Amino acid sequence: MITAGVDAGNKFTKVVIIRDGEVISRDQLPSGFDRRQSAFKAFKRALSTAGLNEDDVQKVMATGAGRSEVDFAGGTVTEVGAAARGSIHVIPESRTVIDVGAEEGRALKMDETGKVLNFTISDKCAAGAGSFIEMMSQALEITPEEMGSLSLQAVQTVPMNAQCAVFAESEVISLIHSRVPKADIARSVFNAMAGRISSLVRRVGLNKELAMIGGMAKNPGFVRELEKDLDTKIFLTENPDFVSALGAALIAAEKIS
Amino acid sequence: MIANYGYKDGSGEFFISIDTAKCAQCEAKPCVEACPEKILVIFTDDYDDEVIGVKEEHRKKIKYSCGPCKPITEKRNLSCQKACPSGAIVHSW
Ligand code: SF4
Ligand code: SF4
Numbered sequence: 600m601i602t603a604g605v606d607a608g609n610k611f612t613k614v615v616i617i618r619d620g621e622v623i624s625r626d627q628l629p630s631g632f633d634r635r636q637s638a639f640k641a642f643k644r645a646l647s648t649a650g651l652n653e654d655d656v657q658k659v660m661a662t663g664a665g666r667s668e669v670d671f672a673g674g675t676v677t678e679v680g681a682a683a684r685g686s687i688h689v690i691p692e693s694r695t696v697i698d699v700g701a702e703e704g705r706a707l708k709m710d711e712t713g714k715v716l717n718f719t720i721s722d723k724c725a726a727g728a729g730s731f732i733e734m735m736s737q738a739l740e741i742t743p744e745e746m747g748s749l750s751l752q753a754v755q756t757v758p759m760n761a762q763c764a765v766f767a768e769s770e771v772i773s774l775i776h777s778r779v780p781k782a783d784i785a786r787s788v789f790n791a792m793a794g795r796i797s798s799l800v801r802r803v804g805l806n807k808e809l810a811m812i813g814g815m816a817k818n819p820g821f822v823r824e825l826e827k828d829l830d831t832k833i834f835l836t837e838n839p840d841f842v843s844a845l846g847a848a849l850i851a852a853e854k855i856s
Numbered sequence: 857m858i859a860n861y862g863y864k865d866g867s868g869e870f871f872i873s874i875d876t877a878k879c880a881q882c883e884a885k886p887c888v889e890a891c892p893e894k895i896l897v898i899f900t901d902d903y904d905d906e907v908i909g910v911k912e913e914h915r916k917k918i919k920y921s922c923g924p925c926k927p928i929t930e931k932r933n934l935s936c937q938k939a940c941p942s943g944a945i946v947h948s949w
Contacts, residue, residue, distance in 0.1 A: 676902050677901070677902055679902075680901075680902035714857075714903065715857055715902070716857055716858070717857065717858040717859075717860070718857070718858075718859060718860065719860040719871070720860075720861070720915075795864070798864055798869075802860055802871065803858075803860070850902075
């Protein structure tokens, strides 16, 4: 059985195609202004990678903030539902999941089947999401990836105001002017953002089987600060930014069977 | 399932927590009509249960949306909680 999941996020649209529970193709494109068109393009590209036609796919499920715009999907699932289903598949031991993408951070708790028990979404400020790191890396004149590895060399953390991305940016600029090393600033930014995400996790209830998905899971500097803040190891997976699309594809398969 | 809608900012934590397992069993869903600000909405969740949630447009300003029910100087009068027969709605502030 072949199904697909489309995760129409605010910044990127991700597509995963699975055959009998195994990923056979994935693709992503910037969501842009026309999310429907980006989603369809990414879907077509994923199909071509797998050597498939549209008709070969029995069901498509859409998730993400733009899921209602994916009109070629046969159904939708919420971001938390898709994140939980995908996470339990790739990290079966996980029970709490942190999902930090470009625009939003969320936390959820689930049972052993991936059914959501408790979730928190909708953090108010960009200071809890990936776009905040992008903004801060621009101020530091490095890429977000460089910022992640650089922060691991830091020797100190400077307390920062992470309640607001605008205040945080001006703090970063004054740290640059005070000649605080970039590595220390990078760690301080991740530390501040980790504090915000931790409060979401504590709201749903922290347990030791903690996994992280979403694009920020690829940033070792942020993951380390979050592990320190929560005082626990975080399970990671390959392609963490495709986990919700995978979850949607798995749910599509379950809807058929 | 406990669904938390809201945010934390410099002035505090503002979350509405809804026990959707109770909502799934609640036929009339009187809280939705009882809310004077029309903040609550009925929808079908991922598990095909009819539950309630906080409308998207209120999630990031919930402190202000619920303001009229929470005057600082008078007694609080939360119509949503008064209408709910099973105590499924909890406010963090
Ligand atoms: S009245 Fe209470 S149980 Fe019924 S839908 Fe509203 S919150 Fe849920
Ligand atoms: S506190 Fe008032 S405005 Fe807020 S959800 Fe309840 S009834 Fe509606």
